[in-house]
Amino acid sequence: MDIFRVLTRGAAINKKGDDIRKGNSVDYSKGDANKDKPSEREEHQMTKELDFFRNKKIVLKVEDIKKRESEEQDDEEDKDENDENTRETEEIIYNPKITNKEEASTLRKSYKGNITGDDVPLPIGSFEDLITRFSFDKRLLNNLIESHFTEPTPIQCESIPMTLKNRDILACAPTGSGKTLAFLIPLLQQIINDRQTVGLKGLIISPTKELANQIFIECIKLSNRIFLDKKRPLQVALLSKSLSMKLKNKIINDKKYDLIISTPLRLIDVMKAEALDLSNLKNIIFDEADKLFDKTFIEQSDAILGLCNTRNLRKSMFSATIPSSVEEIANSIMLDPIRIIIGHKEAANANIEQKLVYCGNEEGKLIAIRQLVQEGEFKPPIIIFLESITRAKALYHELMYDRMNVDVIHAERTPTQRAKIIERFKSGELWCLICTDVLARGIDFKGVNLVINYDVPRTAQAYVHRIGRTGRGGRSGKAVTLYTELDSLAVKPIINVMKQSGSEVAEWMEKISKLTKKEKKQLKRGKAKDERKQISTVPKLDRLKRARKQEMIEGSKRRKYKEDHKKVESREQDAEAN
Numbered sequence: 015m016d017i018f019r020v021l022t023r024g025a026a027i028n029k030k031g032d033d034i035r036k037g038n039s040v041d042y043s044k045g046d047a048n049k050d051k052p053s054e055r056e057e058h059q060m061t062k063e064l065d066f067f068r069n070k071k072i073v074l075k076v077e078d079i080k081k082r083e084s085e086e087q088d089d090e091e092d093k094d095e096n097d098e099n100t101r102e103t104e105e106i107i108y109n110p111k112i113t114n115k116e117e118a119s120t121l122r123k124s125y126k127g128n129i130t131g132d133d134v135p136l137p138i139g140s141f142e143d144l145i146t147r148f149s150f151d152k153r154l155l156n157n158l159i160e161s162h163f164t165e166p167t168p169i170q171c172e173s174i175p176m177t178l179k180n181r182d183i184l185a186c187a188p189t190g191s192g193k194t195l196a197f198l199i200p201l202l203q204q205i206i207n208d209r210q211t212v213g214l215k216g217l218i219i220s221p222t223k224e225l226a227n228q229i230f231i232e233c234i235k236l237s238n239r240i241f242l243d244k245k246r247p248l249q250v251a252l253l254s255k256s257l258s259m260k261l262k263n264k265i266i267n268d269k270k271y272d273l274i275i276s277t278p279l280r281l282i283d284v285m286k287a288e289a290l291d292l293s294n295l296k297n298i299i300f301d302e303a304d305k306l307f308d309k310t311f312i313e314q315s316d317a318i319l320g321l322c323n324t325r326n327l328r329k330s331m332f333s334a335t336i337p338s339s340v341e342e343i344a345n346s347i348m349l350d351p352i353r354i355i356i357g358h359k360e361a362a363n364a365n366i367e368q369k370l371v372y373c374g375n376e377e378g379k380l381i382a383i384r385q386l387v388q389e390g391e392f393k394p395p396i397i398i399f400l401e402s403i404t405r406a407k408a409l410y411h412e413l414m415y416d417r418m419n420v421d422v423i424h425a426e427r428t429p430t431q432r433a434k435i436i437e438r439f440k441s442g443e444l445w446c447l448i449c450t451d452v453l454a455r456g457i458d459f460k461g462v463n464l465v466i467n468y469d470v471p472r473t474a475q476a477y478v479h480r481i482g483r484t485g486r487g488g489r490s491g492k493a494v495t496l497y498t499e500l501d502s503l504a505v506k507p508i509i510n511v512m513k514q515s516g517s518e519v520a521e522w523m524e525k526i527s528k529l530t531k532k533e534k535k536q537l538k539r540g541k542a543k544d545e546r547k548q549i550s551t552v553p554k555l556d557r558l559k560r561a562r563k564q565e566m567i568e569g570s571k572r573r574k575y576k577e578d579h580k581k582v583e584s585r586e587q588d589a590e591a592n
């Protein structure tokens with residue numbers, strides 16, 4: 015499989031980072047990868063993306079704020095920070111963009127927003143609107159601008175004013191469309207508004223450690239230098255194993271944090287030990303809500319809600335996919351909720367070009383990957399999803415053998431290993447990441463070019479989230495799903511997603527109807543999963559040779575370790591004798 019060696023020569027990755035917004039993107043400017051240089055049109059698009067301050071008026075205002083801030087810091091060092099916030103916003107005159115229902119309706123039409131509920135507040139048309147309508151905190155606004163967030167995305171236009179009006183919300187918006195900030199910005203503002211109260215005021219629940227960590231990092235950036243009074247900074251924590259031990263052993267005060275981000279089990283463990291004071295909790299957010307209320311997590315989410323029993327607790331649910339079963343749950347636990355749908359509920363992000371590739375059988379899948387390489391479609395960074403740990407490992411070994419720059423993440427890898435691999439992938443050092451569904455949701459790798467579903471996902475939701483690792487933050491991306499004879503049922507929901515997302519579909523796909531109940535049951539039973547053949551295109555004899563070679567290498571490593579160990583022991587004995 016020399017073909018993969020093509021990938022290890024020529025192309026270079028810019029190791030400074032992958033944030034296209036900071037001008038650092040994968041650099042294909044050398045060797046064979048020269049052809050992958052962004053076209054003029056793409057460059058123009060990138061420049062447009064980089065033009066954060068399209069509205070010149072905002073630039074002036076931001077500069078005004080900063081100038082005044084430094085002048086005032088010199089003059090009035092002892093002034094109460096919070097009084098200053100209010101005065102500052104009163105002095106600067108902003109023109110809100112959305113002032114009436116007609117403007118709101120035009121804005122909503124522009125992003126296909128379907129908002130239902132009683133007494134729905136107006137959306138914001140810019141972050142400026144927050145200042146006029148909600149006395150938005152100056153520091154928070156500065157932190158947003160310093161992170162280059164100058165205009166709200168559609169889900170942010172809707173969810174921020176609704177949260178600030180204390181409404182429960184159920185929000186569904188495409189992958190990579192800024193849902194994290196959509197709940198973080200108003201939550202932090204709520205905490206600032208409630209600055210007199212000491213103790214935990216907000217909880218964010220996420221299904222995986224990686225996602226919880228990502229939300230925490232984003233939250234730290236946004237809450238930077240925000241003080242709730244002269245000496246008390248706004249305190250945010252990720253509920254890690256060590257923090258939960260410290261809370262349980264009373265090494266840390268249970269009122270220390272204003273906001274905690276956690277996975278369900280870790281939180282329940284701390285709550286049950288009564289190591290967190292929940293008496294002042296005002297907000298709870300379920301990110302990836304459909305996951306948190308599906309059969310794997312529902313008991314845990316229910317337990318959390320049972321333990322958070324403060325009056326008027328505001329609840330929010332966010333996801334890129336909200337099936338009707340989750341809507342029912344939301345309606346049963348929320349008070350007078352507002353339902354926000356951006357785009358089509360069952361569609362994938364429209365920036366993703368989706369493709370289905372028929373491979374006949376398992377061998378065909380490896381051949382299809384080689385073909386992608388030959389056709390120049392295999393442009394890193396790439397994520398490949400498989401349905402099980404065993405299969406992810408097998409593909410990893412297969413591609414490793416071909417000297418591909420690849421690593422694998424699944425539940426059997428330690429948290430440290432997972433974090434290191436993610437870091438390498440983000441920095442561009444690692445080109446291709448193989449994984450199971452542990453990374454299918456929420457994780458924000460900015461510049462991913464291609465997602466490959468090596469195994470067809472079992473549900474439309476899983477498909478939307480997996481392919482949503484590309485095409486984020488307004489960029490475009492590609493998703494290729496490989497399927498075999500065994501997947502004739504499993505591709506049906508995917509074809510539907512493709513149709514809903516406006517993707518081009520072949521004639522035969524048009525004819526495919528929805529799954530019948532019987533077919534759904536069959537799919538759930540995972541028939542194809544049991545019947546899939548091992549991953550390899552290498553003949554059996556070669557595989558045996560490979561295994562033998564691997565055994566010899568391992569054996570030689572073991573012998574060397576023993577010899578080294580003996581040498582150290584004898585040196586220590588000599589030293590003792592002398």
Ligand SMILES: Nc1ncnc2c1ncn2[C@@H]1O[C@H](COP(=O)(O)OP(=O)(O)OP(=O)(O)O)[C@@H](O)[C@H]1O
Nearest residue numbers: 163165166167189190191192193194334456458487
């Ligand atoms: N207002 C904004 N302006 C520019 N970029 C933004 C804005 N809001 C968010 N982003 C960027 O968009 C990217 C995707 O955001 P985020 O991770 O919140 O997506 P998401 O909707 O939660 O996706 P998923 O459904 O996959 O979890 C991030 O890199 C984020 O920094």
